[in-house]
Amino acid sequence: MIDRIDRRILSILQEDSTVPVAEIGRRVGLSTTPCWRRIQKLEEEGVIKRRVAILDARSVNVKVAAFISITTSQHNADWLAKFADVIREFPEVVEFYRMAGKVDYLLKVVVPDIEAYDAFYKRLISKIDISDVSTTFAMEEIKNTSQLPLNYVVTEKTREPAKE
Amino acid sequence: MIDRIDRRILSILQEDSTVPVAEIGRRVGLSTTPCWRRIQKLEEEGVIKRRVAILDARSVNVKVAAFISITTSQHNADWLAKFADVIREFPEVVEFYRMAGKVDYLLKVVVPDIEAYDAFYKRLISKIDISDVSTTFAMEEIKNTSQLPLNYVVTEKTREPAKE
């Protein structure tokens, strides 16, 4: 079970995973070893999934983000499995959800520009047969974070009321 | 300018930032020092924005993702600035875009369940006056990665044709 100290550790690592364990320990009031063990445990339990470098979209030339809403008449597991496999092949697709409601699937795609989007789109529909598609483009990215809110974490005995 | 080696380094770090510099060097055919210097440079230039821990949404009790489409009659910079500030306060909002087309803004929000979504929604509309809102829920997260495609990176002299 995650406790308050774990939560603070997670908060720090979500923000910046380069801070040394000793420093994390200092901030949460622990010495290096127990702090290190907690982090280790959080990794083993899968609470921490991975540690990654976050790149600047502009620098890697993907300045345009598009959201693609897909509605399909196909609703069986096989079709979805195939669809999912195809999608996973495209590195441009950074998010992919099955949705409730009118739209069946939602994709977030990143590409350099509109032309590249069009090229991507053609490749996509050539690979898989989808009936109804609609795309909207993001003009401005106001917020985009990998940090999940930690105020809903179930800690020892008490559910905390919302508060970061 | 980013070259092929840099791109391979970025690819490795995007996937797993815990691999030692010496090992990265080995994989890209460099010794530790020049590899380390390249990484340093990529950080200074802002190509690498940060290094973070990615948490498991389930483990931190945010099992539901919702997309909120907002249409407003307000279209001036002041209103947007205020709106953006309000939104940034909510840790539940992990993405926030200004869109082209019918919908003005798109938010991605993560919460534990539908009730929590409703509570969030009430807090949101109490803080800011928005006219037209529509929410759709993700039933299944099929793909969600922080890894940007690197096939569009402009490397020395030649633009690479699409190929991961």
Added chain:
DNA sequence: CGCGATTGAGAAAATTTTTCCCTTAAATTT
């Protein structure tokens, strides 16, 4: 009360990052 079980701490070992100094290769100037 005592007895595991859990959690924390300090010191030391192992690994990794970072610095320093030197060599090579490429580019630029004359």
Added chain:
DNA sequence: AAATTTAAGGGAAAAATTTTCTCAATCGCG
């Protein structure tokens, strides 16, 4: 084409950090 600067790589050593090991304190509970 020679000379000179500039950029990039490499090895070894220093510094910092992670990881292991051993031991002490604390807590829950029969």
